[in-house]
Amino acid sequence: MNTPYRNASIAARDLAVVWHPCTQMKDHERLPMIPIARGQGVWLYDFDGQRYLDGISSWWVNLFGHANPRINAAVREQLEQLEQVMLAGFTHEPVLTLSERLVHILPAGLTRCFYADNGSAAVEVAVKMSFHYWQNVGRPHKRRFITLSNSYHGETLGALAVGDVELYKKVYQPLLMDVITVSSPDCFLREPGCSWEEHSRRMFAAMEQALAEHADDVAAVIVEPLVQCAGSMRMYHPLYLSLLREACDRHGVHLIADEIAVGFGRSGTMFACEQAGIRPDFICLSKGLTGGYLPLSVVVTTETVYQAFYDDYTRLTAFLHSHSYTGNPLACAAALATLAIFEQDRVIERNRILARRMGAATAELAGHPHVAEVRQTGMILAIETVRDKASGGIYDWRERRGLRAYEYALAQGALLRPIGNVIYMMPPYVIEPEQIDWLAGVARGAVDAACA
Ligand SMILES: *Cc1c(COP(=O)(O)O)cnc(C)c1O
Secondary structure, eight states, rough: OOTHHHHHHHHHHHHHOOOTTOOOOGGGGOOOOOOOOOOEEEEEETTTSOOOETTHHHHTSSOOBBBHHHHHHHHHHHHHHHHHSSSSSSHHHHHHHHHEEEEEEEEEEEEEEEEEEHHHHHHHHHHHHHHHHHTTTTOOOOEEEEEEOOOOOOOHHHHHHHHOOOHHHGGGGGOOOEEEOOOOOOOOGGGTTOOOHHHHHHHHHHHHHHHHHHGEEEEEEOOOSEEEEETTTTTOOOOOHHHHHHHHHHHTTTEEOOTTTTTTTTTSSSSSGGGOOOSSSSEEEOOGGTTTTOOEEEEEEEEEHHHHHOOOOGHHHHHHEEEEOTTOOOHHHHHHHHHHHHHHHTTTHHHHHHHHHHHHHGGGGSSTTTTTEEEETTTEEEEEEEETTTTOOOGGGGGGHHHHHHHHHHHHEEEOOOOOEEEEEETTTEEEEEEHHHHHHHHHHHHHHOOO
């Protein structure tokens, strides 16, 4: 079926009409666009018969491989029943079963599920809900948000405002609401000899201060629990989340946990918040929610928040927010099949073995002259490359060394898409231990290619 050299003709057609995400399109004057014909398990196949191991789970969404038979079957079955119905005034079996399942597996007390269709939209929902909650309970001055430096919460204007990745945000600054930014507990920046736990504790002082100073004006703190993924996979200790939960309670401020990237096993536990034993007031989920099949997101919140909106219509306290595809049945069916796989295959347990293998397979890279750190949280492993290890001198971003690593990996048959100078692995959970070893070898070569 795959006649050779079809890639080029398809790529040419593509570049005539498609504007790609997060891309300087001019790069494709040199960089080939890769048309993917099909996926199977961890592999993506192009039209010229090349295959690529999906080492970053297609932007962190895929959990159980491409064309997973169980998820395929679930979506197919749902397709025969109902493809879509509006969720206002109507409901359907997949959305209510999914909601029951989520409430069951999430930290106790998160009982109300509000759906949207992508991660940024979920962040918008959580931000609006928190703000609106305080309006409804007669605290209208609580309208600001506290966020961490180097955080990422999506691309729509509200989500961009509460994020802090300059590359994505700076140009739009005039359009964005003003937020309070507190230094991230990012443990890459800890002093030599300081543990992750101690660094995270020390960094909490700035958060405590911001809360003490602004609590009367602040609706919520929003964080990515344990890993700032788009912010170069920077990580911190669960202690920070425990301290944050306690302080938010003490100051009467909501806690929004954006687990869009780290949820569903990425952090090593089903949800990252579990590692701190906390329950946020809002949790945002997307990406792995459908196993990487279909766009769906959900914000799950507490009974307290829900009740603040529950009243006679004419009091105008309802949350009048909607998206056309909210709670799409096909996406919910994919999500249910995904949750079933977690249970049936004891995925979290198996992932512990895979995570150890990822660590072992990349351990020697820590000694590489251009590697400042190899860090890991669960199924996320990141390699921080530097120009000069002794001084910590970093590469100028204009050198685009990550791009060299990307091209090297593709030539080897692996999809690794570095963020700046950080090369990372975030594979589907169906990856085999031997494939992890192979991918680690590619990553090692990619480091050499980037730092040559
Ligand atoms: C990807 C991501 C988002 C945005 O989700 P989209 O579906 O891409 O809009 C928000 N927060 C975090 C932590 C993410 O990783």
